[in-house]
Amino acid sequence: MPKQSLNKSSIFIVTIFFVLLVSNIILVASLVNYYIQNHEFHISFGFMNYVFSMISALIILGFISTRLPQFRNLGDSSIYEISYLIILGVFSIILSYFNQSAHAGEFIRPFLGMFRVVSVMLILLLIASKTKSFKNILKGNATKKDLLVALVIFAILGCISSVYYIPVHDSMANVRNMVIMIAGLFGGPVVGIPAGLIAGGFRFIQGGNTAFPCSLATVIAGVLGSMIYVANRKRFIKGFAAAILMFLYIGFEMMLIVVLTPPSISIGYVNAIYPLMVFGSVFGMVLFLMIIKENKHDAHSYEELRLNEFENTLDEYQNKIDQLEEDIEILKNKNDLYYS
Secondary structure, three states: OOHHHHHHHHHHHHHHHHHHHHHHHHHHHHHHHHHHHOOOOOOOHHHHHHHHHHHHHHHHHHHHHHHHHHHHHHOOHHHHHHHHHHHHHHHHHHHHHHHHHHOOHHHHHHHHHHHHHHHHHHHHHHHHHOOHHHHHHHHOOOOHHHHHHHHHHHHHHHHHHHHOOEEEOOEEEOOHHHHHHHHHHHHOHHHHHHHHHHHHHHHHHHOOOOHHHHHHHHHHHHHHHHHHHHHOOOOOOOHHHHHHHHHHHHHHHHHHHHHHOOHHHHHHHHHHHHHHHHHHHHHHHHHHHHHHHHHHHHHHHHHHHHHHHHHHHHHHHHHHHHHHHHHHHHHHHHHHHHHO
């Protein structure tokens, strides 16, 4: 691809991210303004203290865990294994302390439920990724049939995501937009846009006060993912960018809900589902990227295996040819001796 075209594609993707960032800023400003005007801007500093303490501890543990593989260089794997056991033990203690001190059972339970929802969706995507159609799309050798199969799968998963959700204070937290965004980023316009229309239409039929903004966000997710797919030279964007994209897009969806529905409905709705949907969608996107990476590794390993088999076959034929040449040479020598 020419350098000028590549620069245009990069600028286009950055522009999309910038627009999504602006929508998130608008969302935060709208929420803060509403709370201030209605005198509902209360912060439990005790609870926030526990939250920040837990986050800080997890960051430190995460940093330490990334350094643990270096212990393998010491030649004693037991140090490496014991260190991870210690990390897990400390992590469990922190969770227990946080739960008891902050009385956060009601706070944590919805996230565990969302984790279950994401797990089910990812298991279905993992099964789908083992099909020949998905592998062909991943290799860039997709046929119309492969794209049609992917479209059907993502459309079904998008509809399932609308009925398989976490109820929180009369709100529905789901990962529908994550599924449709993945459809666009993975299969492009042929997969993402129709899947978004189908899943968005299904959500609209379900009805409710937020049916229109939620269904609209689903359609836009398919279009946006497809546009990024095309701009990124028909490749799935890299891990960090995909996670940030999903984070910003959930904020964009919440902004649509705030703008297109009355504050008396939208504020409570956004408060209830926003953290859950950010958690589920970003976490799900990261796990799907791991699935893609694993499939690419398997495909590469398979190609290497086929190449090795081909090379071994060539070696066998070469050995047979060499043996035949030796036999011919022996026959020639015998023939020369006979006539001499």
